[in-house]
Amino acid sequence: MALPDYETIRWERHGRVLRLELNRPDRLNAVDARMHSELARVFVDAAEDPDSDVIVLTGAGRAFCAGGDLAWQQAAIDDPVSFEVTAAExxxxVFSLLDCEKPVIARVNGPAVGLGCTLALFCDVIFAAEDAVLSDPHVKVGMVAGDGGAxxxxxxxxxARAxxxxxxxxxxxxxxxxAMGLVNHALPAADLDAAVDAFAERLSKSALQAVRWSKVSVNIGLRQLAxxxxxxxxxxxxxxxxxxDHQEAIAAMREKRAPIFTGR
Structure with missing residues (x-):
């Protein structure tokens, strides 16, 4: 199977391991309309790839994914009807990640924010750099964490903690x-690649039907919740x-000031 043509997600195979790399490093891999659309189908395409058994999800450069791109968020404010597409995607x-039978390992190499954090947390096993930052700051931009964080x-x-x-x-x-169980492993950034590669290789040499269907069984409850x-x-x-409040938050980010929320 030829590697699919994605604009914002790079595909690389290493043996039977498929690496999916969010690829907007100049924007800390922030999600724009194009990436959001590609994320809505990439796990379906990856699940159907006959040349891989394990998936590693990561980000190019120094971030995993910085959440929603500021310009994309403003566009959704200016054209609220466009958010219907975002909602469906x-x-x-989330469901394509949960339905993918192949194990998906998150390599959190840097900030994982908002949707980026959701992507990491829905993966099956999560390796994070010790100094990586994870957060779901939807409320800080006046929004509900609707994309899976809840x-x-x-x-x-x-x-209580959530x-x-x-x-x-x-x-x-x-x-x-x-330490609190939000991710599986945290280690020095210099050791991240070796740990992820070793774990991915271990899974790729396992009894794959047993591994896949164990994942599917565990995910039944998560799918029902979702x-x-x-x-x-x-x-x-x-x-x-x-x-x-959301418009105020976006304006404040653009103007590099603290937002003034009114509860409206």
């Missing part, structure tokens, strides 16, 4: 995330996309 991203955070660290981080948008280092939560959380996110 957001569900496909599903996955409570399953990994419990409801609500604290989702309601504040506070960040964790990779080391802190590993089905019960995501329609509501995305709907709430779409409402906050139209809010004055």
């Amino acid at each position: 957001a569900k496909r991203i 599903v996955i955070w409570p399953q990994l660290i419990g409801y 609500k604290e981080f989702l309601m504040t948008g506070d960040a964790l280092t990779g080391a802190q995330a590993a 089905h019960s939560i995501m329609d509501a959380s995305i709907a709430y996110e779409s409402l906050t996309n139209r809010s004055a």
Whole structure:
């Protein structure tokens, strides 16, 4: 199978391991409309790739994924109807990750923010650099964490902790995330590649049907939760996309100042 033609996600095979690299390094791999569309289909294409058995998801350069691109967020404010496409794609991203039978390993090499953090947390095993920053700061831009954060955070660290981080948008280092069980492993950045490569190679030489179907079995509960939560959380996110607070947050980021929220 030839490597698919993606504009914002680089495909590389190393033996039976497929590496998917978010590839907007000059923007810290922030998600724009094109990348969001490609993320909505990349895990389906990767699942169907006959030349790989294990997937590694990572980011080019010094970031994993910095969340939503500022210009893309402003475009959604200016044209709220366009958020309907984003909402449909957001569900496909999460469910295609959950439905992919191949093990997906996250290599969190740098900041994983917002949707970037959601992508990492929905992977099956997560390796993070100790100094990587993980956060879901939707509330800091006046939005609901509708793209999957409300599903996955409570399953990994419990409801009380999840609500604290989702309601504040506070960040964790990779080391802190590993200590509380949000990610599997945190290690020095210089050791990240060796650890991920060794684990991916180990899985690729395992009894693959047993590995895949163990993942599928565990994900049944997550899929049920995602089905019960995501329609509501995305709907709430779409409402906050139209809010004055969201526009104020985006303007404040552009003007490099603190936002002044009014609750509207």
